[in-house]
Amino acid sequence: MPGFELFGEQEKAEVQDVLDNGVLMRYGFDGMRNGHWKAQKLENALAKRMQTNYAQLVSSGTSALTVALLSAGIGAGDEVIMPTFTFVASFESILAIGAIPILVDIDDTLTLAPKAVEKAITPKTKVVMPVHMCGSMADLSALKAICEAHDLLLLEDACQAIGGSYEGKPLGSFGDLGCFSFDYVKTITCGEGGGIITNNKVFYKNADHYSDHGHDHIGNDRGAETHPFLGYNFRISELNAAVGCAQIERLDEFLAIQEKNYTLLRQALNEIPEVTFRKVPDGGVENYSFLNFFLPTEKITRNVHKALGKAGVDACFYWFDNNWHYYRKWEHLKENKSLGKLAKDVLEGLPDYTKADFTASDHWMGRTISCLVKLSWTEQEVKNRAAIIKKVILEVV
Numbered sequence: 001m002p003g004f005e006l007f008g009e010q011e012k013a014e015v016q017d018v019l020d021n022g023v024l025m026r027y028g029f030d031g032m033r034n035g036h037w038k039a040q041k042l043e044n045a046l047a048k049r050m051q052t053n054y055a056q057l058v059s060s061g062t063s064a065l066t067v068a069l070l071s072a073g074i075g076a077g078d079e080v081i082m083p084t085f086t087f088v089a090s091f092e093s094i095l096a097i098g099a100i101p102i103l104v105d106i107d108d109t110l111t112l113a114p115k116a117v118e119k120a121i122t123p124k125t126k127v128v129m130p131v132h133m134c135g136s137m138a139d140l141s142a143l144k145a146i147c148e149a150h151d152l153l154l155l156e157d158a159c160q161a162i163g164g165s166y167e168g169k170p171l172g173s174f175g176d177l178g179c180f181s182f183d184y185v186k187t188i189t190c191g192e193g194g195g196i197i198t199n200n201k202v203f204y205k206n207a208d209h210y211s212d213h214g215h216d217h218i219g220n221d222r223g224a225e226t227h228p229f230l231g232y233n234f235r236i237s238e239l240n241a242a243v244g245c246a247q248i249e250r251l252d253e254f255l256a257i258q259e260k261n262y263t264l265l266r267q268a269l270n271e272i273p274e275v276t277f278r279k280v281p282d283g284g285v286e287n288y289s290f291l292n293f294f295l296p297t298e299k300i301t302r303n304v305h306k307a308l309g310k311a312g313v314d315a316c317f318y319w320f321d322n323n324w325h326y327y328r329k330w331e332h333l334k335e336n337k338s339l340g341k342l343a344k345d346v347l348e349g350l351p352d353y354t355k356a357d358f359t360a361s362d363h364w365m366g367r368t369i370s371c372l373v374k375l376s377w378t379e380q381e382v383k384n385r386a387a388i389i390k391k392v393i394l395e396v397v
Contacts, residue, residue, distance in 0.1 A: 051170055155177045192240055276294045
């Protein structure tokens with residue numbers, strides 16, 4: 001998700017402004033900074049773009065998920081439903097607060113299957129967390145209806161899908177809370193950073209305080225601020241926020257390039273009967289960062305993926321065998337591998353994932369190839385790439 005591909009004068013100017021001003025910390029030093037507040041500027045831009053009342057920046061997408069959960073009062077022993085296909089940060093953030101990650105199957109959207117979610121709900125369930133992997137979304141209407149029926153929070157992990165939308169609303173804004181990552185390989189980047197959006201004032205205030213050691217941020221004397229509750233340090237720096245200030249202004253530029261390149265690739269694969277595409281729920285619009293397609297069998301998919309590599313086609317992912325994005329190789333979660341002792345609530349509440357049956361997820365992931373859509377390709381490069389991919393698939397199937 002290549003925001004890093006296009007850095008220019010806008011990013012340089014924002015960063016130079018911070019260096020010239022000399023205040024790299026997002027809080028305090030009011031007299032020195034002469035009214036320069038990059039993190040606040042990016043928060044305002046993010047809230048406006050996402051059509052929400054509030055936005056809070058933090059140090060990463062992982063910390064965004066952690067702080068979002070805590071801001072809503074989620075903690076020890078609470079269950080959070082999440083998909084089998086995601087990045088490990090999803091369950092890391094849950095475990096970090098002593099809560100329990102409950103993995104459930106995906107469907108042809110490549111994220112949470114609503115029927116599987118409903119079956120997984122217990123009296124301890126507090127949150128449903130769809131992860132909008134590879135630029136597209138779950139059936140959010142169905143998930144929201146489930147959450148409303150069971151009085152659960154809907155937390156959107158939109159770290160890989162900024163710029164997409166559902167029923168006219170930006171992804172991340174449909175649920176009670178939404179989270180974004182602005183690391184180096186996301187659609188827009190701060191280098192490192194993350195964001196939380198919400199319309200809930202209490203959640204926002206909690207996130208604001210918790211991410212800065214519990215500071216209440218009242219007044220302009222940081223040393224005199226009080227601490228309503230325990231917090232931690234998940235602050236973003238002004239330098240990181242400065243990069244994001246430029247990047248968010250370029251989001252439409254990036255999305256337009258991605259859509260153009262995505263469309264050229266998809267048009268070529270549309271001509272192959274054996275290729276079908278990831279389902280985008282009615283009312284959904286991808287951010288076009290990946291082209292995700294299915295092949296008839298796992299064996300064919302493995303062979304096509306291998307052949308694409310031999311043909312020199314980079315950035316095509318077979319997540320089924322991936323160490324970081326699919327449950328099959330999450331040995332550290334399955335075997336409770338931790339540097340320190342895991343909380344009693346986690347040890348007692350975590351399902352035995354060594355014996356879990358996620359056949360329904362395997363059905364989809366075993367046949368999926370995801371092709372990253374880059375911004376730096378010329379139109380001719382995209383056409384050449386599409387022709388090679390098409391040729392490889394036709395030769396294998």
